[in-house]
Amino acid sequence: MKNIYTKHLKTVYILIVFLVLVAVSSIIILDENNKVEPTFSMQSNIVNNIIPKPLxxxxxxxxxxxxxxxxxxxxxxxxxxxxxxxxxxxxxxxxxxxxxxxxxxxxxxxxxxxxxxxxxxxxxxxxxxxxxxxxxxxxxxxxxxxxxxxxxxxxxxxxxxxxxxxxxxxxxxxxxxxxxxxxxxxxKPEYEYRGVMIDVARHFFTVDEIKRQIDLAAQYKINKVHLHLSDDQGWRLEIKKWPDLTNIGGSTQVGGGPGGYYTQEQFKDLVKYAAERYIEIVPEFDMPGHTNAALASYGFLNKDGQKKPLYTDTKVGFSSLMTDDEKTYEFIEDIIREVSEISPSKYIHIGGDEADSTKKEDYDYFVGRVSKIVEKYGKTAIGWDPIDTSSKINSSVILQNWKDSNEAARAKNMKMIISIAEKAYLDMKYNENTPYGLDWAGYIPVETAYKWDPTDYAPKELVLGVEAPLWTETILNTEAMDYMIYPRLLGYSEIGWTPKNARNWDEYKNRLKSQGERMKNQGINYYKDENIWTVEKK
CATH class of the missing domain: 3.30.379.10 (Chitobiase/beta-hexosaminidase domain 2-like)
Known part of the structure; x- marks a missing residue:
């Protein structure tokens, strides 16, 4: 019994010595000069958790x-x-x-x-x-x-x-x-155009708020920020020849808030800030529909010569520029000329969607003529579908495809930016409990946002890239903007950067999980999908 007891004591002694050594070694580290150095937390960063996934x-x-x-x-x-x-x-x-x-x-x-x-x-x-x-x-x-x-x-x-x-x-x-x-x-990237759109017309966001979103998007290799600068509820960029566009048209927003606008100097500052992050600002002025802010600013844009009342609701399709009046095109050319002088982007987006109050033949003539004005100033026009259905539009114009219909664009060999609403719209709710956003195109959970490819909607040779639009009818502040953009933008960035055959949801989900701590450290109010992150119950 004594020998067994002694053996047990020796075993316990050795174990205690070992534990003490381990404890001491976790407190100090000796460098090569035998100086005591404090230990450091060794965060796990040995696995490839990069988004978008490298080639x-x-x-x-x-x-x-x-x-x-x-x-x-x-x-x-x-x-x-x-x-x-x-x-x-x-x-x-x-x-x-x-x-x-x-x-x-x-x-x-x-x-x-x-x-x-x-x-x-x-x-x-x-x-x-x-x-x-x-x-x-x-x-x-x-x-x-x-x-x-x-x-x-x-x-x-x-x-x-x-x-x-x-x-x-x-x-x-x-x-x-x-x-x-x-x-x-x-x-290297799969597609040359990888964008996010921010609608600053329905609700206005300041220069600093947009700069913050530019900075956050740049870290995931987004290279285009498309600003929706005009709509029924607001006009957001100073046009020096037509100051009432901002004095009147920029004075409100959805719900009747204070609105706001960017001076040309502020816009140039935004462009410079984005360019330093190798991001191109793409300006958009939506027309011939979505134009009530302009119609409320200048009476000559209306058939009766009277200014329209300002509009703060969210209905679409009721407004239209006059497509048969030369004053309309002179007005548009003034805008495109001024914007071309302060925007180095190769693109000007001319809208073109939901022009329900414009006759089809008038619409076709209008978008064709405006695209030529854009071309005159050395820019390439982009338009939402159904711009591709106009007989006056050819392959010199880029289609931003938000509906699953682009047969005309295919037939004309038009390049396309894929922004299918059911997959890529950042204002669509994640689920029925999402506190912001809409659901007319359905819910877009994080998994749904990731599990698609541009070639599901267009031949690869016609795909210029992808863009995720954030319409802001219900987005009033940065907190809401963050919530709807993140983490879905990470998936959209990967769809645009990483080849289809290298992407897998189960593998991506693990990398996305590791990004949660980074987003938290940056103060991003991201949506914490319970299928990806463990959420503490309150």
Missing amino acids: NYESGEGAFTLTKNSSIYVKGNTEEETEEIVKIAEFLKEKLKPSTGFELKIVKGNNVPSGSIYLTTVGANKDKGNEGYEVITTPENVKIIGYKPEGIFRGVQTLRQLLPSDIEKNTVTADVKWTIPVSTIKD
Whole structure:
């Protein structure tokens, strides 16, 4: 019995010693100079949880650690390109600083020391295109290489997702080790147009509110923000020749609120802010229907010469410009000319939907003539269906397809932006309990929003890309906007970026789950789908 008892004591003693050693090792770490270093929380970021999913991801052993001594090195093929990459480095620095507290140095050159990040276009493959990139991470360095600076910027968004999710906090987090897993990522987009639309006509949103949405969308490689700038309830962009469009037409919104508008200087500021994130602002002025704000601003746009009453309800299809009056086209040309001067986008969206008060032959003539005015100012016209059914419209115009009907566009070989309402409308409720939004096109749960492809609706060679529109009849503030956009926009970004054969809902759902903490850290009021995230019951 004594021998057995002694053996048990020895066993217990060894176990206690082992547990003590483990506890001590979790409290201190000795560096190579035998100095005591504090431990760090090692957040799990070793799995590819990137959204949109990269084309190719190869993992390796080990990790790169970002420290206060790290620098960002930049090198372009030309001095001009180097300066552009410097701005991307400044963007990255500002994104990393709040949570790390690091004041990373930016250095021009390619003699990159260990512990640094290197952004370059030197030696990049042309086949990656303007937005393609590689992120090559070793224990010593991170290299992001793109054929164009735009590709480097897309790679920077991937880099942010390779870091622990605390990187998105806006206060210094001292107990996190800022590691990036050793890996090689090669990536480029499937479609060139990946957009989100914000309706600022039904409810107006300020410059800062739109900038915030631009910044959030950019991290998921969205490259177009389409602003719906006019509708029955409001006109939102200053037109200097016709000031009453904003003085009167911009004075209200759905429900009769205060409305608002952007001056041309504010619009240019928005365009610049978006361009720094390689996002193109696409301006839209809806016509010949959805025009009551204009009709209420100027009497000459109406047959009786009288201004229409301002409108604050949500009914559609009742308003129309006069399609047989030259004053109408002179007015439209003034708008397109002024907008062309302040908008570098290659596109001007001319609306074209729900013109129920316009005769078909008048509609056909009108959209054809307006598209030619757009072309006159060096822009490409985009229009909602049924613009493709006009005999005056050809393949020089792009169809934004929101109904499952585009036979005319196919026959004319028109490029299309796929925005099918039943799949892509961000204002559709998730389910019957959603506190915002509408349901006329049905409910769009997160899974439904992800499980479709543009080629379900058009031949791939005609698909320019995808866009998710947020109509704002019921969206009054940023909280509601966040809720309806996120997390569905992440799925739409992946549909536009990642090839169909590389996408799978069950696998995507796991990556989306990991994004929840990042969205929370950024203050996004996202919809917490109980099929993806565990929601605490109140």
